[in-house]
Amino acid sequence: MSSFLDEKVLPYVLGGVAVGALGGLALAKLMAKDTSSVEIKAFGVVDPNPRSGWTPTKTGTMHTPALSELASVLNEGMVEDFKSIKAEVVHCPNMQESPFNLAAPGICGSCRLADVGGPPYLIPTVQRDKVYNLVDIAAEIKLPDAAFIGAGAGSSRLTGTNCELMPNSHLATHKIMTHFAKMRDGKPVLERYMSNEFGLLGNLLASDGKRGEVLKITATGRTSEKTFVNAIRTALSAKYGTQPVALGGVFIIGKGKAKLHVMPDFSKTAIQSDAEVDAWLHYYEANAPLIMLCGSLVSYDPGLDLRVEHTHGFSEHGDGGHYHYDTTPEFVEYTGYFSVAETVHRIDAPTATHQVGRD
Ligand code: ZN
Numbered sequence: 001m002s003s004f005l006d007e008k009v010l011p012y013v014l015g016g017v018a019v020g021a022l023g024g025l026a027l028a029k030l031m032a033k034d035t036s037s038v039e040i041k042a043f044g045v046v047d048p049n050p051r052s053g054w055t056p057t058k059t060g061t062m063h064t065p066a067l068s069e070l071a072s073v074l075n076e077g078m079v080e081d082f083k084s085i086k087a088e089v090v091h092c093p094n095m096q097e098s099p100f101n102l103a104a105p106g107i108c109g110s111c112r113l114a115d116v117g118g119p120p121y122l123i124p125t126v127q128r129d130k131v132y133n134l135v136d137i138a139a140e141i142k143l144p145d146a147a148f149i150g151a152g153a154g155s156s157r158l159t160g161t162n163c164e165l166m167p168n169s170h171l172a173t174h175k176i177m178t179h180f181a182k183m184r185d186g187k188p189v190l191e192r193y194m195s196n197e198f199g200l201l202g203n204l205l206a207s208d209g210k211r212g213e214v215l216k217i218t219a220t221g222r223t224s225e226k227t228f229v230n231a232i233r234t235a236l237s238a239k240y241g242t243q244p245v246a247l248g249g250v251f252i253i254g255k256g257k258a259k260l261h262v263m264p265d266f267s268k269t270a271i272q273s274d275a276e277v278d279a280w281l282h283y284y285e286a287n288a289p290l291i292m293l294c295g296s297l298v299s300y301d302p303g304l305d306l307r308v309e310h311t312h313g314f315s316e317h318g319d320g321g322h323y324h325y326d327t328t329p330e331f332v333e334y335t336g337y338f339s340v341a342e343t344v345h346r347i348d349a350p351t352a353t354h355q356v357g358r359d
Contacts, residue, residue: 048129051136054348060302063243064340067215070236070245074217077235083221092211092337098316099252099289103170103177104147104209111339112141113246113296115306117201119357120350122153123277124270126162126200131155132348134169134196137204141345145172147209149250150295151312151322152202153263154180158195161265164321165198166293166312170209181262181320183282188262190320203295203310205248207339214249217336222329228336229297229309229323236299246344247297251336253290253313256328260286260313260321277357285327286319294338304346307358324359 065073067089074087095102114137121130138146147170154163163182169175178193219228226234228251236245261281271277292313298306314320326332 047131049131049348051140055351057140058304058346058349060244060304060344060346062246062341062344063240064342065240065245067213067340070215070340073239074232074235077238078219078231081222081224081226081231082219083223084219086218088216089213090216092214094211095250095337099291100250101168101177101291101316102147102149102250103168103173103175104207106209106211107147107149107205107207107214107249107337107339108212109208109210110143111205111207111248111341112143113248113298113341113344114141114202114204114206114347115296115304115344116152116204116347118305118307118350118353119201120353121200123354123357124272126266128156130200130348131157132198132202134167134198134204135171137202137347138171138206140347141206143206143208145208146206147172148204148206149293150202150204150248151293151310152198152204152295153200154182154193155195155197155199156266158197159193162263164262164312165193165202166314166320167198167202167204167295168293169196171196172209179314179320181314183262183264188282188284188319188321190314190318203307205295205339205341215247215338215340217251217334217338219334220332222326222332227323227325228334229294229311233297233299233309240299242300242302244298244300244302244344246299246341247294247338248341249294249336249338251292251294251334253288253292253326254333254335255288256326256332257285257287258290258313258326259283259324260319261324262321272356274356274359283324284321286313286315286321287317290315290319292323294336297338298344304344305349305353306344306346
């Protein structure tokens, strides 16, 4: 695996502050080897999408049941979905270690979800000026030292193409363990991504990155049509109804294969429907073990225009992308660790929204 940013560029893109200190011309030069001249011309300014230009952030206060209560709700509610299911409260393992490879030691403390931008900035046609930085998101949700994990789109002005992003960054320590998956010569490839900048959309779990009590869910042998994430969400929804419960976390697919997608470069023609999205995306089967970063699992949308499920995965063997479901239900093994978010923040929501491309 290689990184698209060399050591000379790295210090400039570690944080929004450092990037902000550069002029637009300097940025264009830094990015020149990775982007076409057309894109550089389109980005004459450093931040084409400053916080001051975002639509107003809406914040929802979530219902936060005790972890022990959530464990019993899931033990009962997911019994039809897996041959064996065990939800329990445990102390978070050190997630900086394999197989998790997170930037921060844990997913605990001040947990909140950020739902940034959205598919309307990609579909029907891309809005390339929709560029964000985790540093700005952290400021917006008042957690400046946040550890972030989740699912988003990479910044095309850094990577030179549309791509899947697996944000994994701890602002307090400047440690970035982010990956991105893109199409190269018709095949998906996974690479390291040494920046806090992203594009278009992101579903993020933000926390203090500490170790503490988490909800551990172990599930083997899928027996329903629901995905792992969807089974959890459905069980929560059945119990809590219109009281929204929001989780984020990391799960390992330890055995089996999973259907993932990787977005190719931006479509030259407008995409109008889920069927056209399907035809455009590149789907493939990825091999376990896979590290899945769940940046959104919300039981009920209290009118915030949320993407209620969004998970991206990476691996140590080069597979990565957007998670749909496992393709080996008979012997799949999931081990997940989740935190409960106190608030959900809808940031720079598109004013004209739609439901296309949210699967
Ligand atoms: Zn995705």
